[in-house]
Structures are given as C-alpha cells and as structure tokens.
Amino acid sequence: MKFLASTLVPKHSTGAGEVALSQRDRFREVVDLALWAERIGYDAFGIGERHNPALLSSSPAVILAHIAARTTRIRLVTTVAVLSLTDPVRSAEDYATLDHLSDGRLDLIIGKGGDAVAPSVFDVAEADLWDRLEEGYELVRRLWREENVTWEGRFRPKLTDATVEPHPLQRPAPRVWHGSATSPRSTELAARWGDPLYSANGLRRVEHYLGLVEHYRERLAVHGHDPDGALIAVGVHSPIITDRSQDALAIARPAYEASVREHFGGAAGFPFDSLEDFLRDGSALVGTAEQVAEKLLDLHRKFGNQVFGVGVEGFFSTYTNALGSTRSYLERFFDEVVPILRAEIPSTVWEPDPGDPA
Numbered sequence: 001m002k003f004l005a006s007t008l009v010p011k012h013s014t015g016a017g018e019v020a021l022s023q024r025d026r027f028r029e030v031v032d033l034a035l036w037a038e039r040i041g042y043d044a045f046g047i048g049e050r051h052n053p054a055l056l057s058s059s060p061a062v063i064l065a066h067i068a069a070r071t072t073r074i075r076l077v078t079t080v081a082v083l084s085l086t087d088p089v090r091s092a093e094d095y096a097t098l099d100h101l102s103d104g105r106l107d108l109i110i111g112k113g114g115d116a117v118a119p120s121v122f123d124v125a126e127a128d129l130w131d132r133l134e135e136g137y138e139l140v141r142r143l144w145r146e147e148n149v150t151w152e153g154r155f156r157p158k159l160t161d162a163t164v165e166p167h168p169l170q171r172p173a174p175r176v177w178h179g180s181a182t183s184p185r186s187t188e189l190a191a192r193w194g195d196p197l198y199s200a201n202g203l204r205r206v207e208h209y210l211g212l213v214e215h216y217r218e219r220l221a222v223h224g225h226d227p228d229g230a231l232i233a234v235g236v237h238s239p240i241i242t243d244r245s246q247d248a249l250a251i252a253r254p255a256y257e258a259s260v261r262e263h264f265g266g267a268a269g270f271p272f273d274s275l276e277d278f279l280r281d282g283s284a285l286v287g288t289a290e291q292v293a294e295k296l297l298d299l300h301r302k303f304g305n306q307v308f309g310v311g312v313e314g315f316f317s318t319y320t321n322a323l324g325s326t327r328s329y330l331e332r333f334f335d336e337v338v339p340i341l342r343a344e345i346p347s348t349v350w351e352p353d354p355g356d357p358a
Contacts, residue, residue, distance in 0.1 A: 199303065201234050202237075203271070232306065284315070
C-alpha cells in the first residue's frame with residue numbers, strides 16, 4: 001500500500017493558533033509540510049488546485065516545482081488539476097516542465113473542479129465544465145505524445161502542425177488519474193482511456209463512492225480494458241490515534257461538531273447523524289492504531305485500492321490545535337498502522353525505476 005498526503009493550502013494555517021501567518025509564511029509552512037511528509041514515509045505529496053479566496057492553491061505547478069527542489073524521493077501530485085478552467089496547451093507545457101524539474105516524479109490527478117466561484121472568475125460557463133475537461137484532457141494527451149499536432153475543438157483555437165515543448169521527462173507520459181467525487185462523467189472518462197481513478201471518499205457515505213468505482217470498473221470492460229488491473233486510490237481523513245478509543249472519540253467529537261457547524265450549517269446539512277455514524281459509514285479514522293488499521297483494511301477490501309490519500313490538513317485538524325497534533329497522530333500512524341498495511345497489501349505504484357540510482 002502507498003500513501004499520499006495532500007492539501008488545498010487553506011489561507012489560515014491549522015497550526016498557527018491565534019497568530020495569523022502572512023501568505024509568504026503560509027507557503028513556507030506548506031513546503032515544510034512536504035519535507036516532513038517525505039521524512040516520515042509518505043510516498044506522494046499533493047497540492048489541489050482551487051480558485052477560492054479562502055485557499056492559496058491556485059497554482060499547484062508552481063508550488064510543486066518549489067517542493068521538487070527541496071525534496072528527493074516523494075512523488076508530486078496535483079489533487080486535482082482543474083483542466084476544465086485552463087488552456088490545455090498551457091497545462092501541457094506547465095506540467096511537462098514540472099516533470100523535468102522534479103526528475104520525473106510527477107503524477108497528475110485531473111478533475112472538473114468544485115469551487116462555485118471559479119467558473120465566473122475564468123468566464124467559463126458552468127454547464128460546459130465537463131465537456132471542457134474531456135476536450136482539454138484529450139489535447140494534453142496528444143501534445144505529450146505527438147509532434148506536429150493538428151486539432152480542432154469547441155473551446156480553444158485550433159492547432160495546425162503544433163509541437164509544444166518540453167515534452168515530459170517520463171516515458172511513457174506521466175500517469176494521469178481522474179478525480180472522482182460526484183459524477184459518473186469522471187469515471188466514464190477514466191475508463192475510456194484506461195486511466196487510474198482517485199476516489200475522493202470524503203464527506204459522503206462510502207456506498208456513494210463505491211457506486212462510482214463499480215461504474216468505473218464496468219466501463220473499463222466496455223472500453224476494452226482489464227477491470228481486474230484497475231489502479232485505484234481512495235481518500236480518507238487525517239487520523240486521530242490514541243491508546244484508548246474513548247480518548248480518541250473525546251478529542252474528535254468537538255472537532256467534528258465544529259466542522260459540521262461551520263461547513264454544513266449544522267447537522268441537518270451533513271449526511272451523517274453523528275460522529276459514530278461518520279466513523280462507521282464514512283472515511284473518518286478515529287480510535288486506536290489497531291482500529292484505524294482494521295478500518296483501512298476493510299476499505300481496501302471494498303475498493304481494491306493500491307493507494308490511500310491520508311489528509312494532512314482537513315476535517316479534524318482545523319479544530320484540534322491542529323498542525324502539531326495532526327503531525328503527532330500521523331507520525332504514530334506511520335509507526336504503528338502503515339507497516340501493517342504495507343505488509344498486507346503489496347503495491348508497485350510509485351516504485352523507483354530499477355535503473356535509477358536514487
């Protein structure tokens with residue numbers, strides 16, 4: 001099993017307490033977070049593209065390029081790159097450049113995007129987002145693999161014998177995952193190309209995400225790809241791990257209630273009835289190390305995934321005196337839980353090239 005850390009770079013640090021960090025210092029904190037993630041054993045670190053005044057992650061390629069210069073091993077991932085809003089030629093150039101700067105450590109996760117404000121900022125019709133994603137991705141694929149591309153679509157000027165440089169360092173081109181959270185449009189697009197799927201598995205019941213993954217496997221077969229060989233990643237929230245499960249619940253409960261109140265307007269707007277319900281049928285990880293390991297093994301049995309995306313700044317961390325506490329739980333997670341999952345679930349994703357001296 002492999003593990004991916006990711007952040008949307010909230011403007012206000014979860015570790016800053018009452019002291020507000022400048023945006024400059026907040027970016028430096030995120031870079032330090034990536035260095036820490038590499039040190040404790042994460043396999044990959046992701047920045048999610050958002051165009052939202054509460055977040056600082058509008059330029060994941062730029063942030064990841066800086067992280068690339070400060071790290072040596074960890075994979076660098078977009079969680080997600082919103083191709084529906086950007087010129088696919090520009091995206092192909094930016095991410096190919098990042099692949100070179102990172103010595104071939106780039107994976108893309110692409111998606112339609114979920115910020116309500118973003119389409120208006122880019123003067124893009126919300127009704128066109130899925131079509132723009134599909135068209136843009138097809139063009140990126142061709143630009144990364146071909147010379148002298150002639151192409152015409154709906155949403156950007158046509159190309160005639162166009163070649164963009166650089167091409168990615170990785171051959172074949174960097175792996176592209178498709179972020180899946182709400183719609184079978186994403187699972188259909190991933191299946192059409194035989195690409196891997198990243199199931200958000202965030203704030204709905206597990207059955208919702210399982211339904212999308214089942215659709216993905218069904219459509220892989222329709223498009224002539226092997227569903228048994230499907231590469232899938234699944235997201236979960238940052239863990240809270242203590243020696244006694246009741247202590248973990250006591251820490252998590254006020255954080256759970258505060259997050260539901262702030263982000264969903266109260267319990268009526270959240271699909272879970274209680275913290276216990278969220279633990280039972282959602283993606284929360286709260287309890288002893290043994291309980292967290294069993295929860296993840298159970299999720300793997302359901303999804304058949306090879307990667308877990310384990311958050312570093314998210315649902316619980318904002319309300320638990322956060323970054324320091326979250327890091328301590330995650331360090332315990334890597335000491336006590338990860339060895340069990342790595343032993344039980346072997347994975348060759350993100351294995352170094354045998355010819356690479358690193």
